[in-house]
Amino acid sequence: MRVLIADDQDMVRVGLATILDAQPSIEVVGQARDGLEAVALVRSLRPDVCLFDIRMPHLDGIEATRRVAGPEVVEPVPVIVITTFDEDEYVYDALRAGARGFLLKDADPDLLARAVRAAADGDALIAPAVTARLLRTFAAGREGAARQPVEPLTAREDEVLDLLAAGRTNTEIAGELYLSLSTVKTHVGAIMAKVGARNRVEVVIWAFESGFVDRAPRR
Known part of the structure; x- marks a missing residue:
């Protein structure tokens, strides 16, 4: 590359x-x-x-x-x-x-x-x-500003998003949730589409801005 x-x-x-x-x-x-x-x-x-x-x-x-x-x-x-x-x-x-x-x-x-x-x-x-400390600091003053998903996230997507917000890679998420790497990528793609994000960094920003990380169980 x-x-x-x-x-x-x-x-x-x-x-x-x-x-x-x-x-x-x-x-x-x-x-x-x-x-x-x-x-x-x-x-x-x-x-x-x-x-x-x-x-x-x-x-x-x-x-x-x-x-x-x-x-x-x-x-x-x-x-x-x-x-x-x-x-x-x-x-x-x-x-x-x-x-x-x-x-x-x-x-x-x-x-x-x-x-x-x-x-x-x-x-x-x-x-x-x-990772989390700095994003959480800036999201604190912006909670509620993020757009809502075009459709609700599934329970599994919630789990994947929780791990994304914690800084996990796709491979790490696959291992923690006992999923294949391709399945994790599919879930990440679905989350991106639902929250209107172009990449996983924007997904993580959305998670903090929307308050998701405060309601999701931390690992």
């Missing part, structure tokens, strides 16, 4: 590229020093996944994410936001802008590679340190 990295710090950008190029089936095809350059490279190179820093000159990572992966983009490119700043508002804004993952720069190489592969597969990976 082809990856583009955008970070204004040369050492960080080269380090990420070195880590990813060493992974099987991952190739870094472009590097950008700021958000504007990143957006231009995305449009010319069409990578499979992007890694964007939050704070970059000319155009920050959140706006760059919105331009290549936001709700209005016809053919969005998966973006993982990676930063040293783990303030709550950055996480929520990045996910709202269309990011499919959020990692801190101190993440280990294995987690970085897993996040890239997850994004390329249409999955999502948010660093464990920032």
Whole structure:
């Protein structure tokens, strides 16, 4: 899978590229020093996944994410936001802008590679340190704002959504609920359709905004 990295710090950008190029089936095809350059490279190179820093000159990572992966983009490119700043508002804004993952720069190489592969597969990976706590913090002031499902979720879909909101991957959900991976993907697809989400990150945001995570049993 082809990856583009955008970070204004040369050492960080080269380090990420070195880590990813060493992974099987991952190739870094472009590097950008700021958000504007990143957006231009995305449009010319069409990578499979992007890694964007939050704070970059000319155009920050959140706006760059919105331009290549936001709700209005016809053919969005998966973006993982990676930063040293783990303030709550950055996480929520990045996910709202269309990011499919959020990692801190101190993440280990294995987690970085897993996040890239997850994004390329249409999955999502948010660093464990920032998953539920940060989404819950921002959803607290927005409860009730989320649209209601076009039709009620089934009992099984409720279970799958509960685990999605807890940060589980499809494989982990399959193991916990004793389902096949294809069945889990079918349930996730049905949930996305019912709540009007384009991807699993939007499903998780919906779960917190609608109050689902407060009424669902936590695991």
